[in-house]
Amino acid sequence: xxxxxxxxxxxxxxxxxxxxxxxxxxxxxxxxxxxxxxxxxxxxxxxxxxxxxxxxxxxxxxxxxxxxxxxxxxxxxxxxxxxxxxxxxxxxxxxxxxxxxxxxxxxxxxxxxxxxxxxxxxxxxxxxxxxxxxxxxxxxxxxxxxxxxxxxxxxxxxxxxxxxxxxxxxxxxxxxxxxxxxxxxxxxxxxxxxxxxxxxxxxxxxxxxxxxxxxxxxxxxxxxxxxxxxxxxxxx
Amino acid sequence: xxxxxxxxxxxxxxxxxxxxxxxxxxxxxxxxxxxxxxxxxxxxxxxxxxxxxxxxxxxxxxxxxxxxxxxxxxxxxxxxxxxxxxxxxxxxxxxxxxxxxxxxxxxxxxxxxxxxxxxxxxxxxxxxxxxxxxxxxxxxxxxxxxxxxxxxxxxxxxxxxxxxxxxxxxxxxxxxxxxxxxx
Numbered sequence: 001x002x003x004x005x006x007x008x009x010x011x012x013x014x015x016x017x018x019x020x021x022x023x024x025x026x027x028x029x030x031x032x033x034x035x036x037x038x039x040x041x042x043x044x045x046x047x048x049x050x051x052x053x054x055x056x057x058x059x060x061x062x063x064x065x066x067x068x069x070x071x072x073x074x075x076x077x078x079x080x081x082x083x084x085x086x087x088x089x090x091x092x093x094x095x096x097x098x099x100x101x102x103x104x105x106x107x108x109x110x111x112x113x114x115x116x117x118x119x120x121x122x123x124x125x126x127x128x129x130x131x132x133x134x135x136x137x138x139x140x141x142x143x144x145x146x147x148x149x150x151x152x153x154x155x156x157x158x159x160x161x162x163x164x165x166x167x168x169x170x171x172x173x174x175x176x177x178x179x180x181x182x183x184x185x186x187x188x189x190x191x192x193x194x195x196x197x198x199x200x201x202x203x204x205x206x207x208x209x210x211x212x213x214x215x216x217x218x219x220x221x222x223x224x225x226x227x228x229x230x231x232x233x234x235x236x
Numbered sequence: 237x238x239x240x241x242x243x244x245x246x247x248x249x250x251x252x253x254x255x256x257x258x259x260x261x262x263x264x265x266x267x268x269x270x271x272x273x274x275x276x277x278x279x280x281x282x283x284x285x286x287x288x289x290x291x292x293x294x295x296x297x298x299x300x301x302x303x304x305x306x307x308x309x310x311x312x313x314x315x316x317x318x319x320x321x322x323x324x325x326x327x328x329x330x331x332x333x334x335x336x337x338x339x340x341x342x343x344x345x346x347x348x349x350x351x352x353x354x355x356x357x358x359x360x361x362x363x364x365x366x367x368x369x370x371x372x373x374x375x376x377x378x379x380x381x382x383x384x385x386x387x388x389x390x391x392x393x394x395x396x397x398x399x400x401x402x403x404x405x406x407x408x409x410x411x412x413x414x415x416x417x418x419x
Contacts, residue, residue, distance in 0.1 A: 009409075012412075013405050013408060013409070016408040016412075017404060017405075017408070019314075019380075020376065020379045020380055020404065020408070021276070021317065021318075021321035021325075021379055021380070021383055021385075022379045022384070022385060022386050022389075022401075022404055024325075024385075024386065025325045025326060028321075028322075028325060046304075046305060046306055049306055049310055049314050050306055050307075050310065050357075051361065051411065051412065051415055052361070052380055053306070053307070053310040053313065053314075053357075054357050054358035054361045054362075055361065055377065055380050055381060056268070056272055056310075056313045056317075056381075057358060058381065059268075059271045059272050059275055059381055060271050061267035061268050061270070061271040062267060062270045062271040062274050063267050063270070064266055064267070064270040064283075064284055064287055065284060067284070068266070068270075068284045068287050068288050069259070069262060069266075071288045072258075072262070072288050072291050072292060072295075073255070075288070075292055076255060076258075076292070076295060167256070167259065167260040167263060
């Protein structure tokens with residue numbers, strides 16, 4: 001092949017070497033541009049990707065560290081790190097005198113948590129049309145859910161900030177009154193929602209918890225999966 | 237499961253800004269993509285930066301994926317390989333020696349425990365690679381699987397860079413001709 005030739009064979013070989021990764025940096029950058037404006041070059045790249053793709057099956061898998069996913073979530077547009085409202089909220093967390101269960105409880109079963117809940121519960125506040133907030137966290141710096149309780153209307157507004165359901169599972173929100181069994185409040189979607197409250201929650205006592213459940217929620221009416229988030233109500 | 241339909245649906249959901257879908261895609265494919273990247277960019281920390289960048293690109297580009305662009309896993313692997321190669325070429329760094337040669341890769345490709353689909357195209361590629369001059373074939377495989385540059389191949393085989401370029405072109409042209417006949 002003569003140097004400088006630009007015939008169809010030359011283009012196909014450049015596409016092949018582009019896919020292979022052996023083009024020198026400057027030629028690689030030039031071809032990167034070429035493939036975006038020349039459909040024939042783009043098609044040649046796809047054809048070479050297909051031809052060589054079975055070779056990736058020979059490459060052993062490697063587990064990346066968990067910090068990679070954490071960094072991805074932080075960097076997502078509209079994700080936690082870029083959401084001004086979340087930054088504001090995380091600044092407010094101190095003012096709310098946040099009382100959350102520590103990270104050590106995250107992996108613990110709800111049974112343990114329920115046993116602890118009465119001791120963790122704050123002194124009951126008079127149930128006179130107050131507003132409460134629960135910042136539900138998994139022990140990290142950022143809240144996973146913000147639960148705003150309006151006792152006047154008897155509703156809770158739930159705004160997921162960073163809560164993510166594992167694949168094929170649902171996240172279910174529970175209210176755990178002092179010394180009581182958990183009451184299912186509803187499934188957590190990706191959008192803010194309003195849900196009616198059990199009467200006991202209107203006093204501002206108790207704890208909110210989120211568990212991982214089968215799709216559609218716990219089949220038993222009690223948490224069956226791991227409790228991944230917990231948070232107490234604080235008078236706003 | 238990593239079949240085409242599942243991955244295609246996930247990419248469609250990701251195009252709709254579904255972070256849970258991105259997480260699922262990550263769970264299904266990150267180990268494979270990280271394996272690919274780590275062979276090319278052998279520093280684990282730098283390789284993880286590339287992996288992070290790959291999924292952020294997927295987040296942005298998922299809407300541009302069409303079945304005409306190839307199978308979804310090939311599309312993801314191409315993004316991962318391209319990013320890894322971009323990074324090492326841009327730095328112009330020559331990576332340390334590794335103790336695998338093209339033959340090792342070819343044997344791994346023949347691993348019968350592999351239950352992935354595309355056995356036919358894999359066997360065709362293996363057959364056609366097997367017909368190449370062994371040194372030429374090794375250059376192709378080392379470049380693809382381990383990100384060897386022409387210069388690194390020239391060092392390894394103690395030949396001028398232009399000879400390596402000629403080897404690669406011959407090998408790639410034969411491969412293309414062979415695959416047209418075999419598959």
